[in-house]
Amino acid sequence: xLKSWDSFMTAALDLLMESPQARAKVKYxxxxxxxxxxxxxxxxxxxxxxxxxxxxxxxxxLTSKLMLNVDPTEVxxxxxxxxxxxxxxxxxxxxxxx
Numbered sequence: 741x742l743k744s745w746d747s748f749m750t751a752a753l754d755l756l757m758e759s760p761q762a763r764a765k766v767k768y769x770x771x772x773x774x775x776x777x778x779x780x781x782x783x784x785x786x787x788x789x790x791x792x793x794x795x796x797x798x799x800x801x802l803t804s805k806l807m808l809n810v811d812p813t814e815v816x817x818x819x820x821x822x823x824x825x826x827x828x829x830x831x832x833x834x835x836x837x838x
Contacts, residue, residue: 764803
């Protein structure tokens, strides 16, 4: 867990830029009133706790921009999408029987 905001953002950006498998997550703990900001690619991870809303917003905006600008050739098909497509195809074939 990184202690300073600057070191976390530097490490998180480096991880997001070097690995197409990297993902970002924000988890808010209401009782503790703390947000846990995480960036991981399953081998490395960066974690930072924050109560500052400005830091949380900045993290969300920056990671969203980076993830939306990923080259489509680097993205593999999500297995969850394939499952939902099959389920929808089955639903379409049944129709209304009376």
